[in-house]
Amino acid sequence: xxxxxxxxxxWLGTPLEPLRLLRSxxxxxxxxxxxxxxxxxxPKLLVAHLIASQQEDRAIDLLALEVxxxxxxxxxQYLASQPEDISVLLDHPRTLREHWGVSAEYLSIYRSVYxxxxxxxxxxxxxxxxxxxxxxxxxxxxHMATGGFANRDVWMAAAFRKTLQEHPAWRVLIFMGGYHGLxxxxxxxxxxxxxxxxxxxxxxxxxxDGTVVYTILTDARQAGAHxxxxxxxxxxxxxxxxxxxxxLDSTTDQVREPLYDVEQEGFRLEFWPSKFAxxxxxxxxxxxxxxxxxSPLQAPRTRGDRGH
Numbered sequence: 001x002x003x004x005x006x007x008x009x010x011w012l013g014t015p016l017e018p019l020r021l022l023r024s025x026x027x028x029x030x031x032x033x034x035x036x037x038x039x040x041x042x043p044k045l046l047v048a049h050l051i052a053s054q055q056e057d058r059a060i061d062l063l064a065l066e067v068x069x070x071x072x073x074x075x076x077q078y079l080a081s082q083p084e085d086i087s088v089l090l091d092h093p094r095t096l097r098e099h100w101g102v103s104a105e106y107l108s109i110y111r112s113v114y115x116x117x118x119x120x121x122x123x124x125x126x127x128x129x130x131x132x133x134x135x136x137x138x139x140x141x142x143h144m145a146t147g148g149f150a151n152r153d154v155w156m157a158a159a160f161r162k163t164l165q166e167h168p169a170w171r172v173l174i175f176m177g178g179y180h181g182l183x184x185x186x187x188x189x190x191x192x193x194x195x196x197x198x199x200x201x202x203x204x205x206x207x208x209d210g211t212v213v214y215t216i217l218t219d220a221r222q223a224g225a226h227x228x229x230x231x232x233x234x235x236x237x238x239x240x241x242x243x244x245x246x247x248l249d250s251t252t253d254q255v256r257e258p259l260y261d262v263e264q265e266g267f268r269l270e271f272w273p274s275k276f277a278x279x280x281x282x283x284x285x286x287x288x289x290x291x292x293x294x295s296p297l298q299a300p301r302t303r304g305d306r307g308h
Contacts, residue, residue, distance in 0.1 A: 013091070013118055014242060015239055015244035015246050015248065015287075016117050016245040016247075016287075017047060017244065017245065018042075018046055018054070018243055018245045018286045019049055019050060020205065020245070021216065021245030021246075021284060021286065022034060022046060022050050022062075022245070022286075023050065023053075023054070023056060023058075023268050025216060025283075025284065026050065026054070026058060026060060026171065026173060027058045028214075029212070029214035030170075030172065030212070031164070031169055031172045031174070031206075031211060031212060031213050031214065031239050032172070032173050032174070032213075032214045032215075032216065033173075033174040033175075033176070033180075033181035033203050033213050033214065033215040033216065034046070034047065034173065034174070034175050034181075034216045034218065035176070035177065035178025035179075035180075035215070035216060035217045035218040035284075035286075036066070036175055036176060036177050036178065036218065037177075037178065037218055037219075037222070037288070038097070038100040038101075038115065038177060039100070039101075039221055039222065039293060039294060040222070040288065040291050040293065040294065041103070041105040041291075041292040041293065041294050041295065042218075042220075042222060042243065042288055042291055042292060043108055043175075043218050043286075044103070044105035044106050044108065044294070045105055045108065046286070047063075047109050047112075047173070047175050048105075048108040048109050048111075048112040049112075050173070051063075051109075051112040051113055051116055051125065052112050052115070052116070054116075056120065056123060058171075059116075059120070059123060059125070059171070060125060060127065060171045060172065060173045061126065061167070061169075061170035061171050061172065062125070062126050062127075062128055062163070062170050062171070062172045062173070063109070063113060063125055063126070063127050063168070063172075063173050063175065064127075064129070064130040064160065064163075064172060064173070064174040064175065064176075065109070065127060065128065065129060065130060065131075065175055065176070066097065066130065066175070066176040066177060066180070067094065067095055067097065067129040067130070067131055068129060068131045068132065068133055068134055068135045069130070069131060069132065069159070069299065070095055070129075070133050070134065070135045071092060071095045071129045071131045072128070072129040074088055074089065074091075074092040074095050075089075075095055075110075075127050075129055077104055078095075078110065078114070079110075079113065079114060079117060079124075079127065084114055086107065086111070089107065089110060090102070090131040090297070094097040095110075095129070096110075096297075097127035099136055100294075101294055101296050102296065102297045102298075103105075103294035103295055103296060103297060104294075104295040104296075104297055105294050105295060106294070107297065109175070110127070113125045113127055128160075128163060130156060130160050130174070130176070130244075131176075132155055132156060132159075132161070135152065142192055142194035145191050145194075146189050146190065146191055146194050146195060146196040147196055149189045149196070149198075150189055150196035150197065151198070153180060153198065153200065153202040153204075153205060154192045154198070154199075154200070154205050155202050156180075156182055156202050157202050157205035157206050157209075158205075160202075160206070161206065161209060161211065162286075164211060166167050168303050174202075174203075174213075176202065176229065177218045178201040178218055178219070179201055179228075180201050180203065180212070181201070181202070181203045181215040181216070181217060181279045181282060182200075182201040182203060182204060182215070182217075182282065183201075183203050183204045183207045183213065183215060183280070183281050183282070184198070184200075184204060184276070184280045184281050185201070185204065185259075185271055185272070185273065185276060185280075185281045186198050186200050186201070186204070186271075186272050187201075187269060187270055187271045187272050188266070188267045188269075188270045188272060189268075189269050189270075190269075190270075191266055191267055191268075192266060196197070197210055197272070204214055204281075214236065214283050214284075215281070215282040215283050215284070216245070216282070216283065216284045216285065217229070217282040217284075217285050217286070218285070218288065218307070219231070219232040219285060219286070219287060219288065220232070220287075220289075221236075222291070226260055227260070228259065228260060229258050229259055229260065229278065230255050230257065230258050230259075230260065230286075231248075231252060231255050231258050231278055231285060232287060234252075234255060235285070236287050236289055239287065240288065240289055240293045241289055241290065242288065242289055242290065243286065243287065243288045243289055243290055244286075244287055245284060245285065245286045245287070246284060246285055246287065247283065247284045248278060248279035248282065248283060248284060248285065250279075252277070252278060252279055253277040253278075253279065255278060256275045256276075256277075256291040257274055257275050258276070258277075258278035258281075259271045259274075259278075261274075
């Protein structure tokens with residue numbers, strides 16, 4: 001096992017600092033997907049740091065977030081505010097992924113874009129609310145829950161593709177939960193005896209129609225549970241105690257069943273096929289050995305709730 005691990009790491013080369021990996025990806029690829037881990041601060045801070053430190057000739061034009069599309073007007077209103085008015089976002093906490101917890105780190109993404117735009121008025125970054133309208137939904141039946149889950153990514157990809165077609169030269173960074181960045185793999189979702197299959201995730205549907213997406217999957221061990229991938233188990237021990245990025249290559253194909261299925265509270269997610277080379281689904285990984293929970297912010301009630 002030790003010899004195998006050394007072999008993998010020697011082929012992969014020196015692990016990279018995560019920000020350096022992300023910068024290289026954005027420099028070399030037009031559409032980059034970075035996976036979020038919703039309860040953790042580090043992926044959000046990585047996006048904020050990239051925007052704050054990017055160079056004009058390598059800057060992104062569009063940041064696509066996993067935010068319901070009806071929140072676009074509030075995002076645009078915030079970016080147009082002078083002086084900066086973060087209350088627009090706090091008053092509409094769905095812009096900040098309220099169901100995962102409104103956090104200072106997610107807010108920092110918006111604020112980094114705001115600062116960039118004020119300092120580079122001729123080269124602004126647009127933020128796109130790229131999730132389905134009204135998501136997350138409150139399903140009334142298991143059939144609604146599994147059907148909504150199974151169809152969500154194909155619908156998201158169809159809407160997102162229109163933006164790419166309207167702006168074919170834009171450099172794009174997509175920041176969503178990591179599974180949405182998987183290519184060449186689908187799955188099955190089940191609640192009790194009700195289940196639905198789907199062919200691809202978001203990036204897979206884009207790739208199917210010819211959009212080249214460079215995916216960076218972020219992985220970590222949370223609250224003593226296993227990580228999302230078995231690749232984490234292979235790569236993290238040699239770099240224990242620090243966070244790093246790595247580009248996948250043929251040496252990682254030895255991990256034949258790379259993704260752990262998800263099962264919790266009556267919900268089960270299985271990946272199909274279960275056995276495949278992870279580099280066919282993602283291009284690189286950020287391994288988080290040191291993590292910090294997101295810092296909750298107290299979002300005020302929406303304007304419609306005030307006084308009631």
